[in-house]
Structures are given as C-alpha cells and as structure tokens.
Amino acid sequence: SAVISQKPSRDICQRGTSLTIQCQVDSQVTMMFWYRQQPGQSLTLIATANQGSEATYESGFVIDKFPISRPNLTFSTLTVSNMSPEDSSIYLCSVSGGGNEQYFGPGTRLTVT
Amino acid sequence: DAKTTQPPSMDCAEGRAANLPCNHSTISGNEYVYWYRQIHSQGPQYIIHGLKNNETNEMASLIITEDRKSSTLILPHATLRDTAVYYCIVRVKGSSNTGKLIFGQGTTLQVKP
Numbered sequence: 001s002a003v004i005s006q007k008p009s010r011d012i013c014q015r016g017t018s019l020t021i022q023c024q025v026d027s028q029v030t031m032m033f034w035y036r037q038q039p040g041q042s043l044t045l046i047a048t049a050n051q052g053s054e055a056t057y058e059s060g061f062v063i064d065k066f067p068i069s070r071p072n073l074t075f076s077t078l079t080v081s082n083m084s085p086e087d088s089s090i091y092l093c094s095v096s097g098g099g100n101e102q103y104f105g106p107g108t109r110l111t112v113t
Numbered sequence: 114d115a116k117t118t119q120p121p122s123m124d125c126a127e128g129r130a131a132n133l134p135c136n137h138s139t140i141s142g143n144e145y146v147y148w149y150r151q152i153h154s155q156g157p158q159y160i161i162h163g164l165k166n167n168e169t170n171e172m173a174s175l176i177i178t179e180d181r182k183s184s185t186l187i188l189p190h191a192t193l194r195d196t197a198v199y200y201c202i203v204r205v206k207g208s209s210n211t212g213k214l215i216f217g218q219g220t221t222l223q224v225k226p
Contacts, residue, residue, distance in 0.1 A: 004156075033213060042200070043157065043216040092156050101147070102214060104156030 002027055002095050004105035012111045013083055020079045021108045023093035028073035033102070034066070037090040046091075049076050083112045117201045122221045125195075131188040133220050135201030138182040145204045146177060147214065148186045150197040157200065157216075160186065191224045198222075 003026040013019050023032065034046040046066055047055040055068040069077045080087050090107040097103055118136040125131040137146060147162040161168055161175045163184070168175045174187040188195055200219040 035216075042218050043214075045213055045215070048213060094156075097159075101159040101162060102149075102157075103159065106156050107154075 002029065002097060002103040004093060004095065004103060006091075006093060006105040006108050008108060009106065010109040010111075012113060015084050015112055017083055018079055018081045019083065019110060020077050021091050021093075021110075023076045023078070023105055025074045025095050029095040030073070031096050032070065032076045033094045033096075034068065034076075034078045035092045035094065035104075037092065037107070039088070043092065046078070080110065083110075085112045088112045117203055117217050119199075119201050119217060119220045121218065122223070124223050124225055125188075125191045127193060127224055127226050128190055131191040131195065131222055131224070133186040133188075133199050133201075133222065134183065135186070136183045137201070137203050140181050140203055146175065146181075146184050147202045147204055148173070148175065149200045149202065149214075149216075150195075151200070151219075152194075152197040160199075162204075191222075193224050193226065196222060196224045 005024045007022045011019055032049045035043040036046050037043045045058050046061045047057045047068055049055045049068050049070040051070050051073050065081055067079045088111050090109050092104050092107045094102045094104040145162050145164050148160040149157040150160055151157045161170055161173050163175045163177050165177060177184045198219040198221050200216050202214050
C-alpha cells in the first residue's frame with residue numbers, strides 16, 4: 001500500500017486568492033489523481049497527473065483554474081486559482097497501487113469566504 | 114462508462130453481516146468492480162475488487178453474479194467502525210488507459226449497537 005500525505009490539511013481563504021495543495025507519496029508512482037468532493041457530495045475526478053507530461057483534465061475542469069505540477073514520481077501539487085465560495089470543497093489526491101486499487105490521501109478541506 | 118446503482122442508505126446491527134448491493138448492468142467484459150468506503154472526514158479506503166469470481170480478503174467478501182450485472186459486498190461481522198459511505202465503482206479505461214475511478218453517490222451504512 002501507499003502512504004499519502006497532503007498539506008495543508010485545511011485552510012480558509014478569501015475569494016480571488018489562490019491556494020496550492022501538496023501531495024506527497026512514500027513510494028514512486030506513475031500516475032497521481034486529483035479529486036474534489038463538494039459538501040455532501042461524492043468525489044469528482046479533476047485530473048490525472050503523470051510525471052513529465054501535462055496533466056489530463058476531466059470535462060468541466062481547466063488548467064487555468066486548477067494548474068497541476070508533477071515534478072517527480074513522489075510529489076504533485078494542485079493549485080486552486082482565483083477562488084470563489086463555490087470552490088469550497090475537500091480536495092484529495094490518490095495514486096494507483098500495483099493491484100489496480102487506488103490509495104487516497106486524507107484530503108485538504110478548503111473554505112472560501 | 115458503466116454506471117452503478119446503489120441504495121442511498123442501509124442500517125445494520127452490530128455483529129451482524131452487512132450486505133451491500135450494487136447494480137452495474139452495463140458493465141463490459143474487461144471492467145472490474147471495486148468497492149471503497151469513506152469514513153467521515155477521511156479519504157476513501159480501498160476494500161476489495163473483482164472481475165468475475167467471488168473474492169474475499171481480511172475486510173470483506175465480494176459476490177459477483179454470473180452475468181456480472183450486479184454484486185454484493187459483505188462485511189461478515191459489522192462493527193460501529195464500519196459506519197461509512199460505501200462506493201461501488203466500475204473501473205473505466207479512458208483514452209490514456211488511466212484506470213480512473215468514477216464515483217457515484219454510494220450507500221451510507223449505519224451500524225447500530
């Protein structure tokens with residue numbers, strides 16, 4: 001299994017600002033995924049991040065709003081740009097395990113005021 | 114992408130078996146059935162997955178019907194700590210073959226003393 005940590009665990013931000021969320025994995029992984037979970041809702045995939053290439057975004061998510069970096073095989077960042085209250089969510093990163101399962105980080109709880 | 118249908122909520126008495134159903138009638142031959150759960154305020158946790166045969170691990174058993182159109186997750190002796198939202202997911206393969214997960218609304222299992 002993979003152990004995933006995220007920073008910050010939570011934050012309260014003002015509208016119009018940006019927040020960068022970090023995801024660190026304890027082993028090298030090819031693919032990392034970023035999800036959003038809005039209050040009371042299920043998880044929605046934002047993008048898939050491969051090391052050394054541009055992230056692949058899902059429908060409804062764009063790079064200008066959610067830029068992603070993947071500088072190496074154990075680390076990724078997701079930035080939530082020009083935030084509005086609608087961006088208040090839990091943001092989670094995950095990685096694929098060797099047996100097709102995915103492991104998730106604890107999440108970053110973002111509140112935009 | 115195959116979709117899944119789960120009851121929104123279920124109750125189970127502590128110590129009894131919890132049987133969580135899932136319908137996935139449009140599943141294709143190379144798609145796996147995955148189960149995850151999300152305990153309040155935590156990231157989702159992988160439970161089990163299968164293709165066509167029944168599977169068992171230390172957490173649960175997965176029973177997949179012969180036509181693969183439905184499955185049941187069984188927690189043999191539910192405890193209060195098993196109270197969570199349980200997600201049945203069919204693993205999709207996108208154009209980049211990422212194996213990304215598409216989450217539905219899941220079943221909220223309440224284990225009662």
